[in-house]
Amino acid sequence: MAERKPLSKKIRFEVFKRDKFTCQYCGRKAPDVVLNVDHINPVAKGGTNDLFNLITSCFECNNGKRDIPLCKLEELDKQRESLEMLEERRQQIDMMLKWKKELSNVNDYEVDKITEYIKDEFDISVTENGRVSLQKYIREFGFEEVLEAVNISFNQYDGGEKSFSYIPRICHTRKEQTEHPELKSINYLAKIAQNRCAYFDRARFLKFMRANFTEEDFDDLKYMIQTVRNWSELRHEIETYYEEKL
Secondary structure: OOOOOOOOHHHHHHHHHHOOOEOOOOOOEOOOOOEEEEEOOOHHHOOOOOHHHEEEEEHHHHHOOOOOOOOHHHHHHHHHHHHHHHHHHHHHHHHHHHHHHHHHHHHHHHHHHHHHHHHHHHOOOOOHHHHHHHHHHHHHHOHHHHHHHHHHHHHHHOOHHHHHHHHHHHHHHHHHHHHOOHHHHHHHHHHHHHHHOOOOOHHHHHHHHHHHOOHHHHHHHHHHHHHOOOHHHHHHHHHHHHHHHO
16 A cells, blocks of 8 residues: 655645635635645555645545544544644635735736836836736736737827726727627728718617627628718618528
8 A cells, every 4th residue: 555645735735726725526715614635546546646636625525524423532532633623724824825925926026017018118107006907907807918908009099098098998809809709800890881981870880790790791791881871871781681691
């Protein structure tokens, strides 16, 4: 039988951090439950303490519930186990605070890098309010998306408050286009129509297109938009086009 080697606090912390302090079996989180590190492949069957063989589980999932009458000696054992669990819970709270601090440090570092980039590339100093906004955007969209949005916005609007206000809009638009690729084509058609028609109901156009558009319609719609004279004519042509497709 393989010999079980004790897990160090460092390894346990890395496993808990990787699994976001959440039992991978039932989904409960610390500090609501006491967590254990479980071996996926048991030590008795040759399992090792490699991180890939370790998983976070709560005490109940790891040990199961027991409903056995306790004698006095067993009661003392139970009290000792309760104290050990309280100590383990305290240590896990400390680990969670350390994890949160590490995440905060990473976020601060990412904000520092973007503010340095804005200063180097566009010669603009980011205010403290700007840093707070960047932290929020990074948490919501991720570092790479925010950096890309900064590039797009600052190049298009020449810096200042307007550039900052458009960062989340650009991030949101790019996220939508990733999740719904057809939106890029729809927005392209809307831009042509807006330039073509003196009055153009963009909101109505986008709503209708999102409900009906497919990529195979693109060339037909583009030609249609380029040949109409006004919004009323375009609306009629588009509605007729989709009615005939049914």
